[in-house]
Amino acid sequence: MNLESQISGNLTVSDITKRNNNWSLKIKNNLKLDGNIFDLNTIENFTLRLLGQDAINDGEIDYEEDHLLLDIDLTKIASQNIKNDIIPVIGEIVTSQGIFTVEVLAWNGTVIREVLEENSIQRYGIGRTENNLFIAWAYDKTLMIENIDIVDYQMFISLNKPVNTLITLVQSGSEIEIKPSANQLVFDLEPIDFNKTQTLTFNSESVLTFNLENKNQIFDIKGRAVTFNYDSLGRPQIDIDYRPILISNLEKIDNELLIDFSVPASFMQLDDGIVSDDLINIVISQKEDKFGMMPVNKISQNEHTINYHARISMDNMPFGIYDLKMVILNHKYSILRSGVLRLGNIRNTFSDISFEHDVKIIEDSLRKNHPILIEHTTQLPQINDWQKNIRHTAQKRWAQDYTHYRESLPIVQNTILYESFFGAGLVDNPYAIFRYILQNDEHNKYTHIIIVNNINSQHLDRFRELENVIFVKYNSPEYKRWLAVSEFLIFNTSTAHYFAARDEQKVWQTWHGVPLKALGRDMKQTRGANRNVIRSFSQATLMTNPNMYTQERVVDTLDIGDIHKAQKILASYPRLERVQNAKSENYRENVLANTLKIDPTKKIVLYAPTWRGENGNYKDVAADYLKQIEIFKKYLPNNYQLLLKPHINAMKFIKRAPVEIVPSDLEVNEVLSVTDVLISDYSSIIFDFYFTGRPTINWMYDKETYAKNAGFYPEIFSELVWATDDEKQLAWMLNNLDNYQSDSMAFSDYNENELKKIVDVFFSEANKTVNDSLKTDLYIVYAKDFKKSPESVVSRIKNLQRNGNIVSLLHVGTYDKKDNGIFEKLPENIRNFYRIGEPDITMAEYISVQKFMSHDLIENDDEQRILNFAKRELKREAGNISIDKINALFDIKENDYISESWLKI
Secondary structure, three states: OOOHHHEEOOEEEEEEEEEOOEEEEEEEEOOEEOOEEOOHHHOOEEEEEEOOOOEOEEEEEEEEOOEEEEEEOOHHHHOOOOOOEEEEEEEEEEEOOEEEEEEEEEOOOOOOOOOEEEOOOEEEEEEEOOOOEEEEEEEEOOEEEEEEEEEOOEEEEEEOOOOOOOEEEEEOOEEEEEOOEOOEEEEEOOOOOOOOOEEEEEEEOOOEEEOOOOOOOEEEEOOEEEEEEEOOOOOEEEEEEOOOEEEEEEEEEOOEEEEEEEEEHHHHEEOOEEOOHHHEEEEEEEOOEEEEEEEOEEEEEOOOEEEEEEEEEOOOOOOEEEEEEEEEEOOOOOEEEEEEEEOHHHHHOOOOEEEHHHEEEEEOOOOOOOEEEEEEOOOOHHHHHHHHHOOOOHHHHHHHHHHHHHHHOOOEEEEEEEEOOOOEOOOHHHHHHHHHHHHHOOOOOOEEEEEEOOOOOHHHHHHHOOOOEEEEEOOOHHHHHHHHHEEEEEEOOOOOOOOOOOOOOEEEEOOOOOOOEOOHHHOOOOOOOOHHHHHHHHOOOEEEEOOHHHHHHHOHHHOOOOOEOOEEEEOOOOOHHHHHHOHHHOHHHHHHHHHOOOOOOOEEEEEOOOOOEEOOEEOOOHHHHHHHHHHHHHHOOOOEEEEEOOOOOOHHHOOOOOOEEOOOOOOHHHHHHOOOEEEEOOOOHHHHHHOOOOOEEEEOOOHHHHHHHOOEOHHHHHHOOEEEOOHHHHHHHHOOHHHOOOOOOHHHOOOHHHHHHHHHHHHOOOOOOOOOOOOEEEEEEEHHHHHHOHHHHHHHHHHHOOOOOOEEEEEEOOOOHHHHHHHOOOOOOOEEEEOOOOOOOOHHHHHHHHHHHOOOOOOHHHHHHHHHHHHHHHHHHHOOEOEEEEEEOOOOOOOOHHHHHHOOO
């Protein structure tokens, strides 16, 4: 059977690494047999051999999915009949059906640099031709470059013997002739373009090669690195790297790596000038994954190069092999330019540098000018598992990446981060505060970081050209960095689970509405469903509410009121300024009409219902909304048009509607300024609109169901002007809008002077935390134990309260709605907090904690890491709660390393 005629395709070398004295190849299977992928498992034997000659592979063949793994012995090239030439490498496959040969290629992306060896008479190796053919080569060591020097843009090349033949230097297809003089070559560097990467190759009738001992020298020509090495065919070449980042010194002190490196001035030159030093960082990188950033310090500068110094802690290194890069950021912290750090001339004396936890600095000898790599591996299976576990989910990676920024970067002074509804855009109270600060910051003292989900939203365009305004995508790497380094942060709802405010940060929590529906412990939802709301509020250093009613319902029902070290100020919502003034700025004509299809001749009715369901488990309300819209359209007068503004938690369910939908990134308070009638249900938006005096209708079509599932505050119902769950009453209201009369409501007043006072407080040194809060004892309780034996939990708590102590519970685990009854057995003054999200922990801390949990011997450094983690994680989970002591209500559960760490504080 002629098997070859049925085989198509090729094998492709995809990776080459050096291991011990051999070179290891990874070869991709691109073969097909009768149109189907060739099964590597049918191979009985495989060899790589030189065309018409012997094999060069050594040892057994392994398989990895669709790849062959094998080692080659370069000395087998030298023992064959190759003399000053190249020869293709082919594959020979043996199966039960016969022996056949296949073509072997090497991908363009495969690094084949200086895969070579030598003996006393030859230099030999493997490479790749221009059409990607995988080849071997061997050249006699007869005519060798012994020494190179560069003086005044002239290169002097000393040879081991005189040569009379003409030598040419090939540059991008053109040739420069070099006439030898005795045993020296001299040529002018002036024609060489040093402003881009160049590769110049020698051509000569005699085979030219390097003396390996001298070829590693790098010459600096105006900040460009000129290196001598071999091309992919084994021929000597001059390599010009026009923007090299070259290391001049590496030093280990304790568990830190100290690096001095030089950067060409041209690398630092951007279109808008020289970049400032505070935007230069070192980043740990693996493909597209950027793990953390560390600042650098400038040492010195000359005409062509700038010298920097960096200190890199090896404590937080991720598992794997990573490049070390210098990056230039723009003022929005996006990467403009990057380059790997290379050993340069110190590669001749470099040896691996080892740190704790099997972290090493190693040399990548296969890439130009030998970059350094951070290698984090271990031979201990247990530690391997620990290291992999800490980053094996997206949530864990987010938390660890944020933690790296938090622990390694300083606070950026005068930066303000604004976040509304997890990146909804320029909306709500943070937007109004942003506008006020921007308008009153005459000298552009502050940089404004606006968190958005849609970075391309047209509603950002009016601020996009301002240099001190930066738009950052929610949960992006830039977001985690700004969250960690901003001096001031303003939120109107919960924060990312991993956020743990630093001591130097000031956090303003504005919330987003006067509550009609129940909040916190008053909710009829599953206890702990709002756990991230509680955790997020605990991070605040300043909380503002429009009235005492709202403060009691928002703050006190979260169990943090009197034990929280935040300032609490009563002041009207900042966003009411937009309700008051946007209309006079021609908002309807300039913004709303350019966003939605509205009839300029008709008045606007805005339907803005709230969401249904539980936190994190929202109900699909699309059908409900559409049904109500049809009812409104049936009764509305013809001179009105209807718009729909779904709650942000319900927006994902609303794909289409028979009316225009107001998008989430359009500020609803500006829409309210041009709204003639508002229809809502239980949403706090009604209190923002009351202050206009225009008709406001609470259409509570599911009042009984909503009251059962969520709950109301009945005392606020007496303040509602037009509220009904009866369709006939609704019809009367919609047909008698001119008869609407509204009383002024104290909690919806707006005082423009109050915002100035609060902003002044927020920026003042006094706004950090207050010390008049009560202290609480925090006890860890497991949901499983509480559900199993609530009586034991209650009895234990009562004993702890005997001395008048304030007792708080930190619940670990989850509850169902059916468990709400056991919470009613707790004493009324018990405060409840809930663990949520992944811990903020570094790689080194996680290993130290796991050693502690496994009862392994821990050292002083481990103790300190455990303590650092425990304090940070307590801040993440309990924020600025004033805690006197921490303990477990009963025993700590196995593997709860967070709680075990807390007990060491």
